[in-house]
Amino acid sequence: MSATRVRIRFSKHGKVRFTSHRDVARIWERALRRARVGVAYSAGFSPRPKIAFGLALSTGFSSDAEYLDVDLDPDRAAGIDTETLVAALTASLPAGMTAMAAAWLAPGEPSLQHAVTSCTWRIDAAGADALEASDSLERALARGELLVQRERKGRLDTDDIRPAVLAAEVQGNITDGVRLIAELGTKPRAVRPPELLASLDPPLGLLRAHRLHQWIATDGLQRREPLAVAELSVAGAGLAP
């Protein structure tokens, strides 16, 4: 049987980044219908389109590395060419959202939620210049643990995020602060850029966060993107796998 599940990579920039993860799901359902892509529906009393999203992107963050997996109606999937699909989807998406690539998935490929192990972020922060930020980042990374507090089901939990900070460096000054690049793990839970900034001493304030990559670790040393896009691969250069 030929593949009917397609993985799509898309970006989210500008005004549309203020939509929520749930909003984005609805936007995709409607964009797929406008593009006349035959999506498969779940069976049962209340059929739902079979679309699976990866990690949620916080409202307000931008990204060049968002993903979704779409099950196509087998009767209508044959003959669909991924390049045409990408163009049709971009035309149907709101301004600021662009379909970047699409590829057929082999049967049995693990879900995005399950497979993705880390993300590379570009983080703009206020409260320090590049030198100060480098210094506090270095001290933080040298520590055995990085404790952050977060509210969970109404009570405060303390988490050590140090194991999930896979790489982090200060890239330089920007007009309103400082720019960091960091690779943050997603297992057992995704560490978010503001948590990294809050764990520094003194803490930095988040201005903007932009997801550059999502990564799937293939073994202890190797990693790959769920769907690579050639011209973007430079963005996270200089960081260790």
Place this chain on the structure above:
Amino acid sequence: MTSLWHLLEPLLPQVSKPARYIGGEHGMQTPEHGPGIVSWLLTYPDTYEIGLPNQGLQILYEILNERPDAAAERAYAPWVDLEAQMRAEGLPLFSLDTHRPAALFDVIAFNLSAELTYTNVLNCIDLAGVPVHSESRHDADPLIGAGGHCTYNPEPLADFVDFVVLGDGEEAVGDITDVLHDWKTSGRPGGRRGILRALARVPGVYVPSQYRPVYDRGNLAAVEPLHPDVPAVVEKRTVADLAAWPYPKSQLVPLTEVVHDRLNVEVFRGCTRGCRFCQAGMITRPVRERPAEQVRTMVSEGLRRTGYDEVALTSLSTADFSGIEQVVASTVDESGCGQVSVSLPSLRVDAFTVGIAAQIQRARRTGLTFAPEAGTWRMRQVINKLITADDLYSAVESAYSQGWRRMKLYFLTGLPTETDDDTLGIAELARNCVALGRSHVRSPSVTVSVGGFVPKPFTPFQWFGQNTTAELRRKIGLLRGDLRRSRGVQLKWHDPAASMAEGLASRGDRRLGPVIEHVWRHGGTFQEWSEHFDERRWRTAADACDIDIDASVYRHRTIEEVLPWDHLSAGLHKDFLWQDWRDALDEVGLEDCRWTPCYDCGACTGYGIEHVVASAVPPAGGSQGTGMDTSRGGAVPVRLTERGLVGAAP
């Protein structure tokens, strides 16, 4: 640089639901502005979630943007968190389409769908950086306009708006644009006064500053035109043929969650069921159906363009649309794959209607809503909602037997002549519905939603003294007590104090303006939201402005009395309304003139228009609002008025 986006963007991470301020909807337009272009900012004075789906606003948005000499953008009231930030940062009200400052538009036009949004209108004008009093505005300030159902009594807002439009807006916005365009391109003759005078001559347009109220010993005696060329009575606008206006063509698809988030296709406008409490049914007459073929096209085109998977066939009573079964069937078929659901937001109370609902709501069959409006047959005769208890029971039984598990029943309390037996009849109906459900489902549930009745202008009940807040509370208390032990019935009710404020605004005259301003100046925005409504704010404002709530809200009006909207007209003869009010008190019903001879209410005859109805006979099922059992050919249990009576002395 006219976009305020760079100032708004840094505020958005700090506010709730920022997506409601970004625009970018599918179908959005970014029109060009310029000296020869009349620019409109169509503004809904409540949140984006409530305002975006408004069809009236979307229709005008498209019609205006199709014109080469007009540009239309949209604005909604910012929620309190963003408003605080905007005021702190000096950021004015903006359009969503290009984030253009509101004060740069030629017209800021408000949609007035509910009286409790009036304080938000003032807030939006103020946020735009425009003086809230029309008399304080300068030549460079935008004109403040308004349309929508509440404009049938615009007097409480007379100090704040420059013009209002009565009735259908499709043609009126074009006429207004013509006048504004001529004025703008010919050196703005007469300045602001000049354009207001010119607008007052446009049919359907009322310019409050061109009229003055006359009082006699504290009572309103007249609202008189100030100039001979200003009409003494402003008549509403009516689009004769809905087929000529197939809008919206490209309905806006929001990027974030809103109410009624689906394709909406208006299948007809107007309603002649004649429910006496219903302002919409009175002021939108006559019935104008859209041709079935056009409905089908608008549904299929709309689904294709928007990507929606749900379509609502909208009207004041969609089951009354000629050939509704065929239209529904073809909609379901055409949409293909069975993944498009169709909804009828206004269900008629009978088994036939439930049958249609069953045909289209294959999925998500969870709840159905009916509006019997009153608990006893006597009470329903008074309000002319002539459905029998059997109509309701057969509808409910049909729904339970076809898989629905929850019913919602809407009722009004505080109706004219209502007794405690009538109020308790609501509980009785609800219990009987649950009992019917027990034979079909394990734990049937009926939610009873009770609202306090607020009399509205241009209805037969416009003379009725609204029940006091205390009386409404007592009646709700009666129901609560009676339903306490009734398993399966949940009671919900609207805040009776909010009904008082709504009543104040609904029938007030120009002396109410200072009350609205006082409430607004003391922080009373978003009065439709219970968490922001505070009765004390309205009582304090009324005291401060010397307005007697008892006399304004709770007093019955007499036939001799001048009503604040007597210089406006929805086509309805005042003596027709008065006769219908007398008939109500006599518990006499009135049939639907769509399918029976004309009784000359004035809505057709006054404007030389007629009903546009494809079928000369009522659709099948139930008693069809006559109280008659059409399924068994039973006797008519209701007295119907003899037509010669209209116009006779009461």
